[in-house]
Amino acid sequence: MNFADFKKSLSKINELIYFDREHFLREKTSNSSKLKQYIQSAEGLLKSTNILEEKYFIMGTLGNLYRILGETQKAINILERCLKIASTELNFKREIVCKIRLGEALKYNNNHLKALEFFDGALELSLAHDSLYLDYVLQHKGKCLLELNKVIEAEKCFKEALKLREYKGNEELIKSTQLALDFIKNLKEK
Template structure:
């Protein structure tokens, strides 16, 4: 398999990944075997001679997919390599994205305080470097972490701010995701 073929095949992953409304909207898979095959394909590509930029992409992808598979420690191993690549390149955008991904893996590993620190770092990187593209993601993931921690009022604040940014972007999928998070946190407040 070539990297270009792998990238094309990734779009099919969305067919068997979903947000579980019974588990704080965590990403899960309806087809673990197929997801493991995608991971295996990516790990194979990491073993052959590929471009450095492709390595960053693959480490990030494998890290995310291991998180979805419920293996956050493996996810963290790959995502920390990914972060090293971003830092070595001095690529603030990649560093920010990876901080958010690491935060998510830590959250799935039930290390909420550490996850929150990573979301805060990502938020600060966005603000300090005018990376508006990822500001809503930092807020959304921070809000979801706060929601899991039972800090519901703070979570609502993050979601409302993320929603404003997403409405400005006009991305209906992201807007819908934030609205779902707001609905869930409101249900949790009633319970």
């Protein structure tokens, strides 16, 4: 499989991933073996390419896939390498995305406080350089705060993310944030 085919195949990956309502809406997979196939393909491509753009994309994808599969240390290791590329290039958009992904991997590795440092770093960069991913930062920071039982702070993040997502008009993102707000509502009702 070449890079273009791999990228194209990722359009079907959402069929394997769901939000676990029993575990703070963490992303999980319904088909580990299929997810492992994606990982194997990505690992092979990573070894065979010298194109920095492709390496960055593959490493970010691998970080997410390893996290979802539950192999959090592998996710952290590869995302740290990915962040180094983004930081070296002084590419703020990529750095923001990497910090969000690394924060998620750390959260899944039960290192919530370190995860919050990365989310706050992504928030700082978003406010200073590029607000394109601000709603993502707020969403993921909110989910981390939620797992720390900081429900009021989490809800504030989700409400801000929802406003930004409604402005963007992306129904899938709006639905994701609404799911988080509904999760909080159910928590409060218990």
